[in-house]
Amino acid sequence: MVDTNLGAVEARFADIIWQNEPIHSRELAKICGEELNWKRPTAYNVLRKLCEKGIFQNNQGIVSSRISRQDFYGMQGEQFVEEAFEGSLPAFVAAFTARKKLTDGEIRELMGIIQREEGKSARERADMARKEGR
Template identity: 60%
Template sequence: MPEMKLGAVESRFAEIIWENEPLHSRELVKLCEGELKWNRSTTYTVLRKLCGRGIFKNEGGTVASVLSRQEFYAVQSRQFVDDAFDGSLPAFIAAFTRRKDLSVEEAAEIRRMIDDAVEEG
């Protein structure tokens, strides 16, 4: 699977697409000129790069996501757990909870999420 990490500028670019999709590539160029101060060439270069990574597509001049914002961040999170914790979600949760106090509400929500995932699996 291609790298799913985005730099700060790529993240802003991705947010522009997610917030406005589907949109014509000409409209994307205009948005990037206004928000990122990019020229047409830069917009198309970054779009081509992110299309190559399977995050977006540009078909017939219409730009849309292949991965929704939520799907993208889920894949990115999975990659982080795989890379940093050898794929062990319990090791990640242990490391996370050692550094942050959880409220009763947060703990209950995490339990609900785990229960839902077990039921779905």
């Protein structure tokens, strides 16, 4: 299981890996020195921690992701909704929109997502009915 709890610095480090993968650990340490002002041991220690969390892997000095950035942040969002809103996405959206007005573009984008999901659900129901011989 992937541990999605990252501090701000760990998240920045993870983004560096996602932007440059696959990357040699020496090159990663060099980039972290330039962008985060880290010494090499710091980069290696944080890399080890993120590998232990199941996010990245380091095979013979080549660092790559075990989970994509999009999937990682999706899991993090899902965990937040579960913990803060008892798993209710509508409750999350209601709380979010009570504080921030959605733009017309955001509304269209959300409607598109909902329509795609409705289409998936209809196909899944039809597939299940076919399998059951209905």
